[in-house]
Amino acid sequence: MKNNHYEIRFGGSGGQGMMLLGDIFAKAAGELAEREVVLTRSYGPEARGGACRSELISDTEPINYPSVRKPNFVLAMSQLACDKYCKDMDPNGILLIEPKFVHRVPAHIKNVYSIPMTQLAIDETGKKVAANVVAIGAIAALSGFVDVELVRKAVQEHFKPALRKANDKAFDAGVRAAREEMEQLDQQESKSA
Template identity: 70%
Template sequence: MGKQHYEMRFAGSGGQGMMLMGDIMAQAAGGLDTKEIVLTRSYGPEARGGACRSELIIDDEPINYPSVRRPDFVLAMSQQAADTYWKDMKPEGIFLIDPKFVHTVPENVKHVYAIPLTQIAEDVTGKTLAANVVAIGAIAALTGVEDLDVVKRAVREHFKPKLRPSNDKAFEAGVAAAKTLMK
């Protein structure tokens, strides 16, 4: 692969782990791998339940412009996020949604992946909170922007060791769900 510049946006409601996903993907790309990264965060007026997003730029070269302009990847974990954050996506961009929260997607988006992230999290770990780790697994598989092992290591390093077994299950379930849809 030649020079790589990849822009990602994680958008949803406060409390769904949008900031955490940005942190983990940034750690995978910039901490465990040697890529250049810029991570930005934006919160709505209310913390929990309000709109929030995390944006990440990953590049092999120094990053000249520190804002996401044309995302290659967008995750929408709320209908509001789906309605708002697809507009500047690249035509070939990947749009990941959780159908539990997003019921309609714009017709203009070519590559929409609906993965029941929250339901999978509940099924494999017993906790809906693990939806963000399921999402990270799915994102890693769908985008290929970072090696799966590197992203999994970033997840493992981000949480307390006692959470590893359930996070490993959640991550692998996300990878498997994405790979099934990619076939």
């Protein structure tokens, strides 16, 4: 674990599974890793295609303030979500974007990872709706605030057994892509040092 207190925001358009991501990470961090968690969600008109989000705070100690103030990690699955939900993030935090839908990122964020989650979902499962499971794998690998295998277990327990094979493929594609991105970033930093 990188630190005890971790704040994460999942942002996208209605229908991209942002509420699902919150549920999966709340289960992985809270129930499986036995950490304290607070999960909040935005509903309303956002659910019909506008920017929507869920937010998770995870800590090894009791959580005194139930709102995300400076997220350590932001997932942006749409340009609107990136524009709206990155403003208050920790400049040393991690921003994960879907390059199919996000073309501009805030200049103040140093750690930006661009993973084609929708295309990976299509390549691995034949279905773009699995992009959220690809995202779950990528977030688990990039963030490190909860063990990747606990996140996998949360995914497996959330969905019907018939979807396990496809979800495992999507999850593994996200983990693999994230690790490749981290390696490339490390290599670039080593060359510039």
